[in-house]
Amino acid sequence: MSLLSVRDLQAGYGKVEVLFNGHIEVEPGELVGIVGPNGAGKSTFLGAMAGSVKPSSGCIEFEGVSIRGKKPEDIVRLGLALVPEGRAIFTDLTVNENLLLGLTGRRDKSGSAKALAEATELFPVLSTHRDQQAGLLSGGQQQQLAIARALVCEPKLLMLDEPSLGLSPTVIQDVFSVLNKIQELGTAIIVVEQRAHLIMSIASRTLVMREGQVRATLTREDAKDETKLAAAYFGTGSDSE
C-alpha cells in the first residue's frame, strides 16, 4: 500500500480552479520531486493535500484513509506535514518558540523532547540561535528552521514547497543534503522545486506539472536527457503520460 495516493484531484481558490488533474503516489521513505513552471499549480497541489486549499473533487488517501476535506490541523496529526513556500516562520517569535509550535501536531506528546533534540541535531545552527528572534536569522537558517519545525512532529511524509527559493547556491546545497538525511531516517518527502536538475538528481521520481495538470513522470536517468526534460517542462513534443 502506498503511503500517499492521490487521484484526479481538482482544487482552487473560490471559483478559480488552479489544479485540474493532480495525481501522485508516494511509497514510505520515498523522495518524490515536483517541477514545473510558475503557475503550474504546484503549490495548490501541495496545499490541497495538506488541507490548506479546499479540493473540489478527486481522491486523497493517506495510509489508505481518505483525508480529502480534512482540516490542516487534523492532517498534520496524521503525519502529513507541509513546509509552505516562503518559509512562513513566525518572525516575531524566537527560534525555540517556533520549534515548540511544531510540537502541536504531534500525536503522542511523550517523545517531544527527543524529537526537538533530533531536529536540532540535523540543524546545529538552530541550537546556537535558540533564543534569538527568528526574523533575525538568515534566509538559509530560516528555511532550516521551517524544516526542523515540521520535523518535530515526526511526520511520515514531509512536503516542501520550493525550499531553495531566495537562497544562495551553497546554502541550497546544505538544505538539500539534509533532505537526504531526513529520507535516510525513514521519512518520505515531496519537494516542489523550480530547479529541476537539483531535485531530479536526488528524487526517485519527479512529476512535471503544467497548466494545473501532472503531465509527465521522469526518472533519475531522464535528468541527464535534456530534450526529454525540456519536452516535459515546456510541452514541446508529446507528453509521456
Added chain:
Amino acid sequence: MIQTILDALSYGGLYGLAALGIGLVFGVMRLVNFAHGELIAIGAYLFIITVDLGLPISILIAVTGTAILALLMELSVFKRLRLAGPSVLLIASFGVSIFLQRLYEIIFGALPLSGQIAPWMSGVIEFGNTTITRGSILTIVLALALLAGMRFLIENTTLGLQIRAASSDFQTARLLGVRSNYVIGAAFVFSGVLAAAVAFVLVTQRGSVDPLFGVNITILALVGTVIGGLGSLQGAALGGFAVGMTISLLNSFLGNYRVYTYTWLFILVIIVLLIKPSGLISNKAFKERA
C-alpha cells in the same frame, strides 16, 4: 496633582483592559468586535443583579457569564463566517451588538438598573494633607494584575504561544496543528473575562447599568487598539492605556472646557496616525484565516 496622576493611570488601565479584550479577538480573527461593549454591559448587569449574593459569588457569576456570552457570540455567529472577509465580520459584529442591546432592553428594561457594588471602592484615603480616591488605586491594582496575568498567559503558556502564532499567521499555525476553533474560542473567552473586569470598575463608578452601558468605552478602546497598532496585543493594551490616560488628563486640564475633551483626543489621534499610520507597535502580518 497626585489625584490627577492616579486618575489618569486608573483610566489608562481600564481602557487598556478594554482594548486588550478587543485586540485579542482581532489578533486571531481579524474581527473588530463592536459587540465587545455588550459583553461589558452583560458583565455590569450580572454584577448588579447578583449584588445581594456577596461580592465573591457576584464576581464568579459575572465573569463566568460574560465569558460564556463571548463564547456564544463566536459559536453562534462568527464561527459561521470563518471564510468571510474582515468587512463582513465587522458588519456582523454591529448586528450582534445591536441585537444584544435590544435584548437587554427587553430583559432588563431601557431604564438604568442601579445597585451598589463593592461600596468600599468609593471613598478616600488620606495621606497627610492630600486625599486620594480608593477607587483609582484599586483600579490601577486590578488593571496591573490582569495585564500581568494576561501577559504571563500569552508569553509563557502553550495556549499563549498558539494564540501569538495564530495572530501573526493563522494559515501556517494551522499547518503546524494549531486548532483554529480552540484558539479563537480561547481568545473570545479571555476577551469576555477582560470585559467583566472593565464592567466591574465601571459599575462601581457609575452605580447603574443600561443597555448602552459598554458602547462608549468600546469605541474609545477601539481607537486605542488602532493607535497601538492593530494585531499587536502589546500595542492594543498600550494604545488603550494611552487613550484612557489622555481622556483623564484632558478632563482635568480643560476644567470647564471639558466638553472639548474628545475633540482634543481625536486631534491627537489624527496626529499620531499621520505620523505612524500603522500604529505605535505595528504588526505586518495580515493573512487570511479560513
